[in-house]
Amino acid sequence: MFNGGAPLPDMGSLPQFEYVEPSTLQHALYILNRYGDSACILAGGTDLLVQMRDGKKAPKYIVNIKKIPQLEGIRFEKEGVVIGALTTVNTIHESKLVKEMFPALHQAAGVLASYQVRNRATIGGNLCNASPAADLAPPLLIYEAKLKIVGADGENEVPIECFFLGPGKTVIERGMVLKEIYIPKPKENTYSIHLKFGERRAMECAIVNVAASMTIEDSLCKDVKIALGSVAPTPIRAKTAEAEVCGKKVDEEVIERAAEAAAKDSRPISDIRASAEYRREMVKVFVKRALRSLLVESNMKDAG
Amino acid sequence: MKQRIKLFVNGEAYDIYTETNRTLLDVLREDLELTGTKRGCDSGECGACTVLLNGKPVNSCLILAPEADGQNIVTVEGVSRPNLPLHPVQEAFIEKWAIQCGFCTPGMIISAKALLDRNIEPSEEEIKQALAGNLCRCTGYVKIIEAVKAAAEKVRDGRS
Structure with a gap:
């Protein structure tokens, strides 16, 4: 035996659970309400199965909601786009509508984990898992997405800014399901971008995620949104940074001040991937890169 | 259960x-x-x-x-059946020596086949992106990427 006959380390098999597969939303809500904290929703499974193997979660009931038809798909609606919570990350990345209207979301969906994971992982799962590093959160923050949450008492729309409460925590309570995400169409002359900074090409948990959008006319910033991931207990908007840019003629000095402010807006921790100090520096670097790139894009459009 | x-x-x-x-x-x-x-x-x-x-x-x-x-x-x-020719991806992996210990190979073959199923003319960057979720701990990536390029050529030749 290559390890001297000692037993092989436990690969972390999955604990026992009851598997349920409701075919309607009503049935799912009933089950979730009845079993409460002992039930866990299974969407793409790319986070849940890993957490269960690591012993971080041991639900008595697994509720696979993928058999519920109306939770999937992308459609144009009310001057915006509605994305079903079970829509996979690859479906979002490959959607022409998303690419044209929400380039930052398209970009973020293209760098999440790996191609295999993106074929399973869902937008709803990415949000509800509420990792501070959730790749799809910063773009949805800059587009001011609204999340439709369904419970026994009916539907509720929550702005994404109010959705995350802490690592792994959201406003979703017992017996509720995230049904869909509504993203309003950005105003004319709005440019947006998502930049992910990590050390590897794939399967990377970001050191810093930055998404930014700017409505810009003749270099004058009419509106700006900057969102940061992996540098606070939840994905956040960098509002002091936004205030440095909004209403101003965008130049290198303004961008520099915004980057400094964004670093102060962030509240990073030190962990295995990077120190808090380094993360704050990288917030500066990537906010600068994002804003510069948006400015260039708008100038190119003005020139072209 | x-x-x-x-x-x-x-x-x-x-x-x-x-x-x-x-x-x-x-x-x-x-x-x-x-x-x-x-x-x-x-x-x-x-x-x-x-x-x-x-x-x-x-x-x-x-x-x-x-x-x-x-x-x-x-x-x-x-990917191919007994008594039938190998898939172009498999042929190319053999011809380009894209296999070392072989443990990652089945996953690489599947990811590469899926890439060529959706795109018969992938750029090097697209190949890297498609295989980014497949680790080779012998670090034989250069040969693997060459093999996928060669396989794409085989697929294109087969179709023309």
């Missing part, structure tokens, strides 16, 4: 009675004895367990067996 599931693997139908807390990977390797699909990390990081689920590459270690009920699966054993 046990459940009966039906799987279509490499064109054949199987009825399986399995514990629900097993993965598609467990069923493929242990019940169907299709051991070409490898168990590496068992957490979706390494890609050794990549199979096609309804034509799309996925990590079979991240899919519960009951989730695969009624679905179409292709493993490395189904």
Whole structure:
């Protein structure tokens, strides 16, 4: 035996659970309400199965909601786009509508984990898992997405800014399901971008995620949104940074001040991937890169 | 808890009675004895367990067996059949010496085949992106990328 006959380390098999597969939303809500904290929703499974193997979660009931038809798909609606919570990350990345209207979301969906994971992982799962590093959160923050949450008492729309409460925590309570995400169409002359900074090409948990959008006319910033991931207990908007840019003629000095402010807006921790100090520096670097790139894009459009 | 599931693997139908807390990977390797699909990390990081689920590459270690009920699966054993020529990706891996220890190869073959199924003219960057979820700890990536390029050429020649 290559390890001297000692037993092989436990690969972390999955604990026992009851598997349920409701075919309607009503049935799912009933089950979730009845079993409460002992039930866990299974969407793409790319986070849940890993957490269960690591012993971080041991639900008595697994509720696979993928058999519920109306939770999937992308459609144009009310001057915006509605994305079903079970829509996979690859479906979002490959959607022409998303690419044209929400380039930052398209970009973020293209760098999440790996191609295999993106074929399973869902937008709803990415949000509800509420990792501070959730790749799809910063773009949805800059587009001011609204999340439709369904419970026994009916539907509720929550702005994404109010959705995350802490690592792994959201406003979703017992017996509720995230049904869909509504993203309003950005105003004319709005440019947006998502930049992910990590050390590897794939399967990377970001050191810093930055998404930014700017409505810009003749270099004058009419509106700006900057969102940061992996540098606070939840994905956040960098509002002091936004205030440095909004209403101003965008130049290198303004961008520099915004980057400094964004670093102060962030509240990073030190962990295995990077120190808090380094993360704050990288917030500066990537906010600068994002804003510069948006400015260039708008100038190119003005020139072209 | 046990459940009966039906799987279509490499064109054949199987009825399986399995514990629900097993993965598609467990069923493929242990019940169907299709051991070409490898168990590496068992957490979706390494890609050794990549199979096609309804034509799309996925990590079979991240899919519960009951989730695969009624679905179409292709493993490395189904990429070509006995007595038939190898798939261009397999041929190219042999010709370009893109195999060292071989553990990552089945997953690489599946990811590369899936790439060529959707894009017969991938750029080097697109090849790297498509294989980014497949780790080769012999670090033989250069040969693997060359092999996928060669395979794409074979596929294009075959179609013209």
